[in-house]
Amino acid sequence: MKILVIGGSYFFGRVFVMLASKEHEITVVNRGTYSLAEFGVQQIKGDRRDEGVWRSLEGNFDVIVDFCAYEPGDIARVLDNLTGKVRQYIFISTVDVYERGSGGRRGEDAPLETRIFPGEAGAYIAGKVALEREVREKCAEKGIHWTVLRPAILYGPFNYAPRESAYIKMMVQQHVLPRITDSKGEFQFVYVKDAAGAVLRCLLNEKAYGQAYNLCQDQVMTYGLLAGELKKAADVDVTVLSMTAEEAAERNVPLPFPVTQEESELYANDRSRQELGISYTGISEGMMKTYRAFKGVYVQA
Template identity: 70%
Template sequence: MKLLVIGGSYFLGRVFVMQAAGKHDITVVNRGTWSLESLGVKQIKGDRRDDALWRQIEEDVDVIVDFCAYEKGDIARVLRNIRGTVKQYLFISTLDVYERGLGGMKTEDAPFETRVFPGEAGAYIAGKVALERELREVCGEMGIACTVLRPAFIYGPFNYAPRESAYIQLMVQNHALPHITDAEGTFQFVYVKDAAEAAIQCLLNPAAYGQAYNLCQDQTVTYEAFYEALCMAADVEAEELPVTAEAAQNMGIPLPFPVTAEESELSSNEKSKRELGVSYISFQEGMARTYRAFKGVYQSQP
């Protein structure tokens, strides 16, 4: 199967390429920050906003897997300029596309958020919502099958975002683990290898054509459960550092997950398990694997 992967050198895209390499003929298009040639894939360097980049791709492609579309026009630019034919477009979106405040477990047919929130997070949500609509419109015009994956907070090896890795770094290097004592938020995770496997299961899968899938583990998580999972995963002495959310912010400790109950939004993973056969590892096991991966990184740093 010929895959054109957009992104592919960071986190989920990187893990997807690692898991799919050797089984598929993969070309990766990205800015070339990290070389992927050791994985046996072809790499094209360039800016996805450059129309000429896509015009140089003349071979037919079975599936485009897009990990880094964020702004309206990103998908249309690819499909309107690429020279070869495309059978399927797999777009990595986010659970954040759903309307806030609906309550309960959101399924894939929940309404999109129509409000535009301020800041970088607001722009990210608005961009993903616009791109999901753009995907269906352009693919419909061109007769291309499309599939959307909506992951929760992705965690695991290679995560460059200062989320779980920031806490593991404090444990390994400072021997301290922040314990947020007053947070009431509830949130969901998906382990990076599970998300990558879900993407693989979508490739030229007729059952996935025209579908969207929520990707999240069975467990809902709180800051307390997050703290406990890290304690159980750790094999170094780390002193508990009890702090309120406000104090953590003042100390520069990241609070990457919802802190309040009002911020909490939850989604159902039943469709991904039923139709794609995704089996999610437990949060505790995923965090143990993540801890081991990052421990080696931070121990090697001065």
């Protein structure tokens, strides 16, 4: 299968390329910050906003997997300028597209957010919502099948965002682990290899055509549960430091997950499990693998 990957050198995309390159012919278009040569793929350096990048690609692609569309027009620009045929477009969206504050675990048919929130987070959500509409409309115009994947909070090896890795760094280098005592926030993770596996299961899968899927683990996490899982994963002596969210902020301890109940949003994964056959990695196993991966990085730092 010929697959065009947009993005793909960082976290989620990199893990997908690592897995997909074992069986498929992969072309990657990105800014070339990190090389993917070791995986035997063709890597083309370019800015996705440059129409000439897409016009320069020759031949047909069975599937496009788009990891880095954020602004309206990002998908249309690709499909309007490619000269070859495409059978399926897989757009990586986010669970953040759902209307906030409606309660319960949101399934894929829940309404999407129509409000515009301030700041970078608001622009990110608005962009993803607009692009979900764009991929449906543009693919219908071009006669291309589309699939949307909405991952929850991704974690695992190669995560460049200072989330779980920030705590692992403190554990390995300072032998301390913050535990937030007053947080009421709840959130869901998805292990990056599970998310990459979901993309693989969607490739030219007729069941996935015209569908959106939440990607998230069943277990609802809190800061307390996260600290417990990280403590279990540790193979070094670690002192747990109990502190409030306010004290954490004063000490410059990162709080990358929802802290309050009002910030919390939860999601259902029934469709991805039933239609794609995904079996999600448990948090203990996933956090153990993540700890081991990052320990090797931080011990050498």
